[in-house]
Amino acid sequence: MPKLPLPPLPKMLNPRPPRPSEVEEVKPLDQAKEAGIHAVDWIDERTSLSGALRWVMFRKVPKGTNWFYTLGSATLFAFLSQAVTGVFLAMYYTPSVTDAYESTRHITNEVFLGEFVRGMHKWGSTMMVILIFLHMGRVFFFGAYKYPREMNWIIGFVLLILTFVMSLTGYLLPFDQRSYWATIVAANITASGPVVGPYLGDFLRGGAEFGATTLSRFYSIHMLLVPGLIAALIGAHIYLVTKLGTTAPPWMKADLDENLVEDEV
Amino acid sequence: MPAPRRTPPKPKYTSDRLIPGAFEGETVTRRRAMSLAVHAGGGIAVATFALPALGFAIGSAVFERPPVRWEAVGDPADFPNDTYIPRVITTVPGTGEVGKTTVYVRAHNDKIDGPKDPNIPYADEQGGDFVALSTRCMHLGCPVRFVAASERFICPCHGGVYTFTGEVAGGPPVRPLDRFYVRVRNSQLEIGPRYSVNSEFERFPHYRDPAQPLDGVGQYLYPGRFSTPLMDN
Numbered sequence: 318m319p320k321l322p323l324p325p326l327p328k329m330l331n332p333r334p335p336r337p338s339e340v341e342e343v344k345p346l347d348q349a350k351e352a353g354i355h356a357v358d359w360i361d362e363r364t365s366l367s368g369a370l371r372w373v374m375f376r377k378v379p380k381g382t383n384w385f386y387t388l389g390s391a392t393l394f395a396f397l398s399q400a401v402t403g404v405f406l407a408m409y410y411t412p413s414v415t416d417a418y419e420s421t422r423h424i425t426n427e428v429f430l431g432e433f434v435r436g437m438h439k440w441g442s443t444m445m446v447i448l449i450f451l452h453m454g455r456v457f458f459f460g461a462y463k464y465p466r467e468m469n470w471i472i473g474f475v476l477l478i479l480t481f482v483m484s485l486t487g488y489l490l491p492f493d494q495r496s497y498w499a500t501i502v503a504a505n506i507t508a509s510g511p512v513v514g515p516y517l518g519d520f521l522r523g524g525a526e527f528g529a530t531t532l533s534r535f536y537s538i539h540m541l542l543v544p545g546l547i548a549a550l551i552g553a554h555i556y557l558v559t560k561l562g563t564t565a566p567p568w569m570k571a572d573l574d575e576n577l578v579e580d581e582v
Numbered sequence: 583m584p585a586p587r588r589t590p591p592k593p594k595y596t597s598d599r600l601i602p603g604a605f606e607g608e609t610v611t612r613r614r615a616m617s618l619a620v621h622a623g624g625g626i627a628v629a630t631f632a633l634p635a636l637g638f639a640i641g642s643a644v645f646e647r648p649p650v651r652w653e654a655v656g657d658p659a660d661f662p663n664d665t666y667i668p669r670v671i672t673t674v675p676g677t678g679e680v681g682k683t684t685v686y687v688r689a690h691n692d693k694i695d696g697p698k699d700p701n702i703p704y705a706d707e708q709g710g711d712f713v714a715l716s717t718r719c720m721h722l723g724c725p726v727r728f729v730a731a732s733e734r735f736i737c738p739c740h741g742g743v744y745t746f747t748g749e750v751a752g753g754p755p756v757r758p759l760d761r762f763y764v765r766v767r768n769s770q771l772e773i774g775p776r777y778s779v780n781s782e783f784e785r786f787p788h789y790r791d792p793a794q795p796l797d798g799v800g801q802y803l804y805p806g807r808f809s810t811p812l813m814d815n
Contacts, residue, residue, distance in 0.1 A: 505793050515791060515804055516807065525807060528677060
């Protein structure tokens with residue numbers, strides 16, 4: 318790199334170059350600069366994380382990769398946003414039939430930034446479903462579900478269903494009239510399946526009637542059971558994407574090896 | 583391409599395979615027996631917490647039978663036989679407003695309802711003298727309301743309509759409105775557990791959820807549950 322000329326400073330302010338006999342001492346500033354690198358090195362030497370990171374982050378992608386390929390990451394970030402806002406909403410929310418509505422009102426009206434965080438969670442859930450479908454459409458129309466990526470399509474489908482379970486269980490938690498009756502309807506739809514339906518409905522409600530345990534049941538499913546499953550399956554999903562690579566768009570033609578092209582006779 | 587590998591089948595007994603310390607007639611190596619034992623131990627350890635947790639989530643939800651509750655709603659003379667009087671009762675105690683439901687009550691009317699059912703529980707305590715209709719719509723469970731002018735029950739959600747007796751007059755509901763057992767004690771009309779009826783007004787003591795038809799094959803597809811109160815007579 319070409320060295321730029323120093324600004325015209327008075328001579329006394331210019332750094333004195335070391336004499337040939339002097340051993341250059343390690344200055345504290347340089348040590349501080351190296352500290353970060355040392356720490357990273359210390360961890361990497363013991364975990365080999367950099368190899369894994371390089372494997373994940375610096376992959377080869379096919380020619381023609383475009384903005385549609387970001388929909389999967391967008392869905393991931395929608396999930397992360399839901400996870401973070403959800404964890405913080407749980408700090409103020411009370412999952413009890415008598416206090417749930419009041420605590421939701423408290424979050425919305427009184428907690429600093431409460432309306433914003435709750436709004437993020439509420440609208441983010443819709444956004445996540447929309448993004449999942451766009452991502453699914455991209456995969457479908459680009460033929461990215463085909464061999465060898467069928468497994469990832471199946472995992473993605475399970476993730477879609479789990480997201481619906483999140484939507485259903487989360488809908489009850491504000492505990493207003495709309496939540497309550499929507500859950501009644503959802504439980505009755507579940508119960509309308511033949512033979513096992515009535516028992517599934519009982520399992521969902523925690524009994525024959527919408528009772529004290531229904532809300533805490535939905536709360537536990539919404540914030541403990543399903544998020545864990547989703548996070549684990551997203552891990553598997555991303556592992557397979559990394560391992561198998563992404564597909565080229567269907568309109569890209571494979572480059573022909575020039576040695577194999579015969580001249581037209 | 584390498585030739586397909588063909589290893590000769592191993593002899594059945596470990597002593598024939600020249601494994602040191604083998605007993606005569608032993609077919610499983612000790613290494614294999616040990617690893618099977620460790621896997622079985624792990625499986626038992628997981629089952630020790632997973633099965634109770636599953637039973638905890640399902641057991642009381644599906645198999646616990648709630649007690650029969652009776653709730654007084656007023657003087658029996660308050661209820662005419664040509665229109666319904668709404669009363670609010672508690673179906674799930676301890677849950678505040680959520681556990682309450684509206685019941686439409688009237689006296690039995692031979693001209694509308696036909697003869698009284700002699701086999702209904704508490705028949706000797708005027709069990710058949712009153713009609714108590716549930717407000718739970720038999721489509722998907724929204725609350726119906728009684729419109730006196732048209733003598734119809736109307737559901738706000740998906741347009742279910744019922745006649746004065748609770749029979750389906752239109753819309754998606756699959757069976758007539760549920761009813762409640764009644765009795766008169768201490769000169770008070772008391773409302774008891776809910777029961778379901780099919781379109782012939784045949785009684786089903788274990789009440790079913792909405793959206794479960796009880797005519798024909800429906801009564802077998804939607805069996806009674808363990809989670810509904812059981813009348814003792």
